[in-house]
Amino acid sequence: MTTFYTVLSWLLIFGYWLLIAGVTLRILMKRRAVPSAMAWLLIIYILPLVGIIAYLSFGELHLGKRRAERARTMWPSTARWLSDLKSCHHIFADENSDVARSLFQLCENRQGVAGVKGNQLQLLTSTDDTLQALVRDIQLARHNIEMVFYIWQPGGKADEVAEALMAAARRGVHCRLMLDSAGSVQFFRSPWATMMRNAGVDVVESLKVSLMRVFLRRMDLRQHRKVVLIDNYVAYTGSMNLVDPRYFKQDAGVGQWIDLMARMEGPVATTMGIIYSCDWEIETGKRILPPPPDANIMPFEQESGHTIQVIASGPGFPEDLIHQALLTAVYSAREQLIMTTPYFVPSEDLLHAICTAALRGVDVSIIVPRHNDSLLVGWASRAFFAELLAAGVKIYQFEDGLLHTKSVLVDGQLSLVGTVNLDMRSLWLNFEITLVIDDDGFGDDLAHVQDDYIARSRLVDAQRWSRRAYWQRIAERLFYFFSPLL
Template structure:
């Protein structure tokens, strides 16, 4: 009996170390960033069982077998659609400004489609203006309304959108809504999905959270896009979830969320439509392809036709695309670089690019919220401030609520707005969308918005920052350790 237990214990020890060795090999073979790999290995060896479970749950980008199969099936038809779109040569820009040229070339070569001209963009800086414009466009919709949001929370002015959608569905407009399961968890536990479906609106829960499938699909992979498409000619995107900021997370102690949305009219909505169709098919298995662009809808080509490129990121899309785009934009800066983000946990490469820009004489400003709804990210962000200060970067802390806008402005000409935070989750994991705009008029509008943010912010004093208590430095470094996971 003693021999049996001895052999059993040795087998358990052997199995234990083989499991650790196998997971270690998987970490090393993934060829991930060194800081991320080292962080995972430390967690696995310091807290073996917890580390192994965490890695198998969150360490690799598992889309899930069913979604992966759908993604592989849909790409041939998507590629064919893009080739057909390329035949509409009149909608494609043939040249870009000097500061935007490298980024547009990168997008064209990696995504297979060039920048599209003849668009009109309008910045919407308040929730009320966004809802007012959205309800008006929904009321005028004739064929299709398609939406994807991370969070949908009923209440306040959101009820006006819901009512407008119900009326649209009743008059024969096809209405499809794709909502993230985790972000909209309260919505899906309410009666609203049933009410909307009974009114004729298709409501789909994306990336359902299911603990029993935790090892088959990464549970923290989220659908983070915010997009509205109407009749293949009008689109909205930006940082705003479908929530009324007057009632959203009021117990978090950060104030109302401040967002930025862009209303787009023109042929670029067609390429945004193909992204939505891919997301819809990946989740439902139902194939949708947008019609070709109506080239007659280019009234802005001669006067104010913004040249726009759309970058979609997430599993199945060009790998590392949004990260490369941000690096290219930052390295293109010659005079001024302004960035706004609620969550600042950059990669080493992006941090180096930002600091290098400041060191070569570019006026670099980063606007962050003073209070953050994520304690982990708030502390981890502070760990990067020393390097930013040393390089000459100006750091502003927004005082008037939680600044949720994600924007980059380079030399007043090249703009990036969308859903991408400057953190690891947005750069490497979630389904995100970003508009790249080459236009000094739009850049001027975005600059006015950013100047307003700065006016409502406090410029951090490096000397006071260096005098912060020692315990804060320890906490910053502790959470910095987890930055590859944030």
């Protein structure tokens, strides 16, 4: 009996170390960033069982077998659709400004479609204005409405959008609504999901959260896009979830959320529509390729229309493109670079690019919220401040709520607006969307918004920052250790 238990003990120990060795080899074989690999290895060696379970759950990009298969099978038809779209030569821009040229070439080469011109574009800087415009456009819809949001939380003016959407479905408009399961948990627990379905809205709960699926798909992979498409012509995207900030996270102690949305008319709605159709097919298995663009889809002449490129990221889309686009934009800056983000945990490459821009004389400003709803990200982001300040980057901490706007402005000409945070999750994991706009008029509008944010912020003083308490430095470094995993 003693021999049996001895053998069993040695077998368990051998199996235990074999498991650790197997996971270690798997991490090393994956071509991931060195800081991320080191962080995972340290977690696994310090807390082996917890670390192994965490890595198998969150360490790799598991879309799930069924969704991954859909992502593979949808591309032949999508490629044919894009090929047909390219025959509409009149909607594509054939030239760009000097500062935007490299980024537009990158996006065209990797996504297979150039930026589109002749779009009308409007910045919406208040939630009330955005929701009112959205209700008005839904009421005018005649054929189809497609929506995807990370969070839809009932309450306030969000309910007015829900009522308008149900009314549209009742009068025969084809309405599709896709919401992230984790972000919109309160919506799916409320009566609104059933009410919408009864009204004829096709409601889909995307990437459902379940303990039964924890090893089949990565649970923290989220549908983070915010997109509205109406009649294949009007489009919205930006940082705003479908919430009324007066009813959203009031107990978080960070104030109301401050967002930015873009309302567009023109051919950009067609390129955004193909992204939505891919998301819908990956999630439901149903194909809803948008119709070919109408010959009259571009009523705005070149001199009055904006040139826009749409970047999509996430499983099934060009890998690392968002990260490459940000690096290209930063390295294109010659005079000024302004970035706003609620969550600042950049990659080493992006941090290096930002610091390099400041060191070569570019006026670089980063605007982040002073108080963050994520304790981990709030502390981790501060670990980068010293290096940024030493390079001459100006850091502004927004004090009038939680600044949730994600924007980049380069030399007043090249703008990036969308759903992408400057953190690892947005850059390499989630389904995201970003508009790239090559237009100095839009750049002026965005600059005015960013100037307003700066006026409501406090500039971080480099000398005062260097004298911060020692315990704060320890906390920053501790949370920085987890930054590759955030």
